[in-house]
Amino acid sequence: MARKIRIAIPSKGRLKQPAIQTLQNVGIDILEKERSYISQTSNPRFEIVFARAFVVPVYVHYGAVDLGITGHDLILEREADVYELLDLGFGKCQLVVAVPENSGIKSIDDIPALAKVATEYPNLSRKYFETLGEQVEILGVRGTAELAPALGLAQIIVDLSSSGETLRKNNLKPIAKIIDSTCRLACNKIAYRTIESEISDFLDRLKREECMTN
Amino acid sequence: MPTQIRLFYVSNVFRYSQSYVEREREFWQAGVELVGSNTSETDGEILCLLVSSLRKIGLKQIRLDIGHASLLRNLLNATRLPEEKRNILRTLLANRAQAPLEAFMDKNNFSSKLREAFLQLSSFRSLEQVSSTSFISPELRKANNQLRKLSDLRDVLADYKIEKIVYFDFSLTRKIDYYTGLVFEASVPNIGLPLGGGGRYDNFIEKFGKLKLPATGFALEIEKCLKALTVQGFKVPEKTRTKVLVSSKSRNIGIKTVTLLRDAGVTALLNVKKNEKNKLVKSAKLAEIDYIIFADSSLTKPVTVYDTHSKSYKKEPIRTFLQNIGD
Numbered sequence: 001m002a003r004k005i006r007i008a009i010p011s012k013g014r015l016k017q018p019a020i021q022t023l024q025n026v027g028i029d030i031l032e033k034e035r036s037y038i039s040q041t042s043n044p045r046f047e048i049v050f051a052r053a054f055v056v057p058v059y060v061h062y063g064a065v066d067l068g069i070t071g072h073d074l075i076l077e078r079e080a081d082v083y084e085l086l087d088l089g090f091g092k093c094q095l096v097v098a099v100p101e102n103s104g105i106k107s108i109d110d111i112p113a114l115a116k117v118a119t120e121y122p123n124l125s126r127k128y129f130e131t132l133g134e135q136v137e138i139l140g141v142r143g144t145a146e147l148a149p150a151l152g153l154a155q156i157i158v159d160l161s162s163s164g165e166t167l168r169k170n171n172l173k174p175i176a177k178i179i180d181s182t183c184r185l186a187c188n189k190i191a192y193r194t195i196e197s198e199i200s201d202f203l204d205r206l207k208r209e210e211c212m213t214n
Numbered sequence: 215m216p217t218q219i220r221l222f223y224v225s226n227v228f229r230y231s232q233s234y235v236e237r238e239r240e241f242w243q244a245g246v247e248l249v250g251s252n253t254s255e256t257d258g259e260i261l262c263l264l265v266s267s268l269r270k271i272g273l274k275q276i277r278l279d280i281g282h283a284s285l286l287r288n289l290l291n292a293t294r295l296p297e298e299k300r301n302i303l304r305t306l307l308a309n310r311a312q313a314p315l316e317a318f319m320d321k322n323n324f325s326s327k328l329r330e331a332f333l334q335l336s337s338f339r340s341l342e343q344v345s346s347t348s349f350i351s352p353e354l355r356k357a358n359n360q361l362r363k364l365s366d367l368r369d370v371l372a373d374y375k376i377e378k379i380v381y382f383d384f385s386l387t388r389k390i391d392y393y394t395g396l397v398f399e400a401s402v403p404n405i406g407l408p409l410g411g412g413g414r415y416d417n418f419i420e421k422f423g424k425l426k427l428p429a430t431g432f433a434l435e436i437e438k439c440l441k442a443l444t445v446q447g448f449k450v451p452e453k454t455r456t457k458v459l460v461s462s463k464s465r466n467i468g469i470k471t472v473t474l475l476r477d478a479g480v481t482a483l484l485n486v487k488k489n490e491k492n493k494l495v496k497s498a499k500l501a502e503i504d505y506i507i508f509a510d511s512s513l514t515k516p517v518t519v520y521d522t523h524s525k526s527y528k529k530e531p532i533r534t535f536l537q538n539i540g541d
Contacts, residue, residue, distance in 0.1 A: 063405060
């Protein structure tokens with residue numbers, strides 16, 4: 001019997017519920033036991049690994065899991081060499097550059113040299129400012145980048161924004177968009193080679209379900 | 215100078231990487247290069263060597279996936295898209311996501327022939343499928359050369375009897391720009407990264423001088439191969455070398471004994487202090503010693519052998535002891 005197909009899904013956050021729902025729609029019910037990281041499902045061929053959305057791309061890249069549900073932004077940030085087989089549609093957001101509403105900065109051109117940028121996305125931020133030829137200092141933070149300007153840690157943040165609500169609450173305004181992102185189905189490249197037919201079947205079911213809900 | 219040069223190496227390699235994922239700066243590679251030939255026979259020889267290397271170390275369920283750098287390049291050129299859009303197309307191909315690929319081709323007004331070619335090549339998994347294809351439209355005529363080359367290669371691989379484990383992957387590029395022809399990767403199930411790979415680099419050597427020499431080669435990552443072997447159930451054999459502690463009241467006889475043991479390939483330590491037996495046994499256990507030999511008089515007489523595993527004593531001539539542990 002071949003090894004079960006492992007799918008990593010976010011263990012918390014805004015992508016968790018829709019990811020669980022997506023799998024449920026194609027008949028994969030998670031028999032979740034409290035605090036268990038690997039869960040069996042109603043489909044004996046699939047098992048679920050709960051992991052931080054941020055590490056899902058790495059798990060997929062290394063083949064610790066065969067498939068993963070996570071944001072396109074995180075796949076890029078973690079430079080994971082994976083197949084992005086399907087855009088799952090949910091988790092729409094943008095990675096934006098934002099500054100305090102009362103700052104004089106109106107666009108990227110106004111950013112002062114060596115400005116401090118607080119972000120959970122150091123890789124994408126560094127690349128973005130490098131392409132623009134802007135010299136900035138990247139400050140890697142975990143969690144609440146929005147707080148950094150208020151605390152005087154940074155003048156600029158790079159963070160995800162879906163409705164803009166969180167930015168507004170923290171008196172921040174977006175001045176540029178780095179990328180658009182949605183949730184994706186990522187696949188390990190070797191797994192795709194060795195169990196392509198099973199993965200294709202799974203993919204077809206997801207696509208069919210997507211057509212029906214749209 | 216010979217017309218063909220065949221080289222190999224096994225070496226530690228250093229690579230700087232800022233990526234989150236690849237943290238190892240040093241790893242071991244075993245590789246080969248074949249310089250001076252660009253025939254399909256040469257490509258076949260290299261692929262076969264890769265397969266037999268992996269088989270030789272005991273790996274099972276090996277597969278090779280091959281692509282063609284120039285085939286992909288020719289198709290990208292045929293799109294006449296600006297560089298920026300070609301890169302997007304490359305990423306879409308590399309992602310194996312069909313819907314965005316189709317949407318991209320529609321948006322950029324691909325001719326139906328070109329559209330068909332991209333979809334067809336992306337769907338192919340075997341060289342068989344590649345062999346039975348040729349493009350009629352003039353913009354794709356150049357690509358036919360590579361399709362013929364791949365078809366020739368399939369015949370060579372059939373002669374080597376490895377055609378069944380070689381698959382075609384149009385999107386395979388190996389992220390290195392100097393490849394000009396065949397590119398390939400080796401993998402086994404349940405190991406998420408390729409064990410190694412390589413390709414043809416016909417325009418590379420001339421960059422270092424005036425000599426234009428075609429070449430091909432591959433490298434295997436040794437740590438990944440070891441990991442694959444472990445996953446497939448291979449057990450690293452335990453050290454079988456026997457360790458003996460010689461205890462003697464006489465240094466002269468003690469040295470004679472350890473020399474005899476060492477000459478026979480046994481790891482032997484000497485203890486000439488007058489230690490109590492209990493203490494000796496304790497320290498032998500710590501040093502993972504298999505036997506303690508008490509040799510106090512001439513070696514022509516039997517010695518006392520203590521087996522630390524069975525905790526038993528035995529009296530036997532040293533030659534008999536050596537014969538027994540040699541079995």
